[in-house]
Amino acid sequence: MFMILLIVASISTLYFVIPAVSDAAEEPKTFLTHTGLAIQTTGDIIDPIGYTGEILEFDPESYLRDFDYGTVSELEDGTILREFTITARDDQVMEVSPGVFYNVWTFNGTVPGPTIRATEGDLVRVHFSNEGSKSHTMHFHGIHKAEMDGVFENVGPGGKFIYEFYAEPVGLHLYHCHVHPVEEHIAHGLYGAYIVDPKEGRVQADELVFILNGLDTDFDGENNFYGANTVPFYYQHHPVEISTNELIRAYVVNILEFDPVNNFHLHGTLFHHYPAGTDTVPAGFNDMLTMSQGEREILEFEYKYPGLYMFHAHNTEFSEKGWVGSFLVKDSEKNYSDET
Amino acid sequence: MTEFSNYKIAVSAIGPLILLAIVIAFLMGPATNFLEFGIVLPDIHIEQIDFVDGEIQVIVRNTGPIDVNITVADVNDRIQPAAIEPDNHLTKFETALVRIPYDWNEGQPYSIGLTTDDGTRFEKFVDAASLRLEVNTELIGFLGLIGFLIGIVPIMIGLLWFSFIQKLGSSKYRFFLAFTVGLLLFLAFDAIEEASEISQSHLSDIFNGQLLIMTVTILSFLILFSIGNSLIKKSQFSKISKPLAISLMIAVGIGFHNFGEGLAVGAAIALGQVALSTFLIIGFAIHNTTEGFAIAAPMARTKAMVLRLICLGLIAGSPAIFGTWIGGFSYSPFTTVIFLSIGAGAIFQVVVSIIQYIREESENTISSASIISGIGLGLVVMYLTSIFV
Structure with a gap:
């Protein structure tokens, strides 16, 4: 009897010590390291940097140039009315990096929320409804009445609120949820860009939105991933295509939580930058931009030479955890001659 | 009639097991959903x-x-x-x-x-990255030498006390036997402490490291106790004398211990966690010399047979060489914990055997001052030499 027990005990111990082994893949796969070495494996590749799989639920490619101008109508006095419908939710689980699933809190289903765009003097009306399980609000940066500030008027689960204000001043602003604890509501993804264009318009340009953000997926008060438009390394494996000698206007918003400072570094050219986009005179001509939490800048630049150029946080911790991308600059003249 | 009662006993033994199996099947089958509540975290x-x-x-x-x-x-x-x-x-x-x-x-x-x-x-x-060791003759030689230096050399030196112990009067002899008990007790606790350190830093929680050490130590004690008893019983009818039987058991116990110690040292070299300095080797040498003494002490009442002593020394010391090899080339914290625990159990068994031997030697009293001071001094000496390791 003792022997039987001993055998059973040892076999069950072996079960713990020698684990089950899955079937290995037959064909070896190859991936590249940072330094360009090709590594072969019979197993799986875990590489968010050189990711080649399917596009995740959220597509930073289309977000980049997607502006929401709202439903436009004209009031009796000639004012343009722009109406937006924004729904907040907090129950979505999204694949934020290949294989990593995180509970995002969203405006209209994405992180970041839609880029709301109006012209100076327009009446902006936001039909906000909260389909989440917690209170949420929309707090817009800019000039508006106190009761439209989205701070003291918490919108409870199932609640609705109409935010209404004139679009002012001209510039690049942002909106985010302002319910306590604000850090938690922002870190989960409740934010977006809000652009007010000057009445006379800006010079024609290829316009891009970069929301610099981070993801604290294990809730230890430190970001596990950094990115421009949420998905880490996205523009690294899907470079942003632009052309030489074409004005690029980048709307850069820093909504990073937990880290007090973020920055933006551009390779191969320099940019003029306009803090909050409120002035017509650039604050500087640089390839480095340091921004604190909630700060945003409009960047204007052109590329002289075609090729692949990186843009990333010069804080390399952030860039090596996802806040890195590339511009694929195509030769505009060459394209022109090809077409004709 | 007896067959019937055997049958009954079997049913009464297996019955509860069958019921338990049914309960488990129920919980894993129909009741799975019913029991799914709370937050399940990956680990x-x-x-x-x-x-x-x-x-x-x-x-x-x-x-x-x-x-x-x-x-x-x-x-x-x-x-x-x-x-x-x-x-x-x-x-x-x-x-x-x-x-x-x-x-x-x-x-x-x-x-x-x-x-x-x-x-x-x-x-x-x-703590410090170092290249994983690859098996080659040079390294086999190096690790073997380390094992030889910390295992065999000090034990052999310790055995040289044999003739000194032989010349002692019975009271002093009891003192030195008790001294051995102190040494061994320390060694057993040392092994348990080392095993729990390894289990804490290298074994995942599911192994229940502390309970594993306790279980293996006690099992090892029980098994070696029964083997030792039968060996000592046999010694009454054969050429093997009782002191030799005890010395053999001590050598085996220390052998297990040194195997575990060798695993740990080999692993430390392989993982680059320890700069294996001359100082550390000296420490091990001083510390392990006392092991040779422990083997020699019970034999001191028999005739000196050099070959026997050497054999015992090899039994106790050579596992250190195998330990450093295995630990250096394929380290397994689990194996190391197991062998350190077996060693601890083995040494406890030896401690019991020696105490019994002392009782017989000293007419069934173990309270004499020489014995108590012997055990105490043994512990203190081991503690002091352990500081070098």
Whole structure:
């Protein structure tokens, strides 16, 4: 009897010590390291940097140039009315990096929320409804009445609120949820860009939105991933295509939580930058931009030479955890001659 | 009639087991959904980190209650492209090898992190990176020499006290036997302490390290106790004298201990955790010389037979050589903990045997001053020499 027990005990111990082994893949796969070495494996590749799989639920490619101008109508006095419908939710689980699933809190289903765009003097009306399980609000940066500030008027689960204000001043602003604890509501993804264009318009340009953000997926008060438009390394494996000698206007918003400072570094050219986009005179001509939490800048630049150029946080911790991308600059003249 | 009662006994023994099996089947089958409540968190444990040429290799085990996918590997909290073999999906208790191509620097500390599909990052620190040892004759020689220096040499030197002990009067002899008891007691606790240190820093929680050590130590004690008893009983009818039987048991016990110690030392060299200095070797030598003394003491009332002494010395000391080899080339914290615990149990058994022997030698009293002071002094000497290790 003792022997039987001993055998059973040892076999069950072996079960713990020698684990089950899955079937290995037959064909070896190859991936590249940072330094360009090709590594072969019979197993799986875990590489968010050189990711080649399917596009995740959220597509930073289309977000980049997607502006929401709202439903436009004209009031009796000639004012343009722009109406937006924004729904907040907090129950979505999204694949934020290949294989990593995180509970995002969203405006209209994405992180970041839609880029709301109006012209100076327009009446902006936001039909906000909260389909989440917690209170949420929309707090817009800019000039508006106190009761439209989205701070003291918490919108409870199932609640609705109409935010209404004139679009002012001209510039690049942002909106985010302002319910306590604000850090938690922002870190989960409740934010977006809000652009007010000057009445006379800006010079024609290829316009891009970069929301610099981070993801604290294990809730230890430190970001596990950094990115421009949420998905880490996205523009690294899907470079942003632009052309030489074409004005690029980048709307850069820093909504990073937990880290007090973020920055933006551009390779191969320099940019003029306009803090909050409120002035017509650039604050500087640089390839480095340091921004604190909630700060945003409009960047204007052109590329002289075609090729692949990186843009990333010069804080390399952030860039090596996802806040890195590339511009694929195509030769505009060459394209022109090809077409004709 | 007896067959019938045997049958009854069998049923009464197996019956509860069958009922238990039914309950388990119910819980795992129909009742699964009923019992699913609360938050289930994934858990993985990085068991081993090896530094090879241009690559960091990590062995990870799923120690949580649910299956997990490994999604990100990082070095010093910076994300790196990596491969995971056989695949990135780990069922309960399954292990996988994560290969991170990385141009690491010798002697530098590293933190290695793995992130699961829910975004939780698990990490393990390495104090100093060093190239994983590859089997070659030079290294076999080197590790063997280390094992020889910490195992065989000091024990052989310790055995030389044999003739000194032989010349002692019975009271002084009892003192030195008791001194041996002190040495061995210390050694047993030393082994348990080392085993729990290893289990804490290298074994994942699911192994219940402390309970594993307790279980193995007691099992080892019980098994060796019954073997030892029969050996001593036999010694009454054969040529093997009782003191020799006790010495043999001591040698075997110390042998187990030295095997575990060898594993730990070999692993320390392999993992680069210890700069194996001359000082450390000297420490081991001083410490282990006392083991030779412990083997020699019970034999001192018999005729000196050099060959016998050498054999006992080899039984006790040579496992250290095998230990350093195995520990150096394929370190397993689990095996090390097991052997250190077996060693502890073996030594406790030896302690009991010697105490019985002393009682017989001293007409069934063990309270004489020489014995108590002997045990005390043994402990103190071991403690002082342990400071060198």
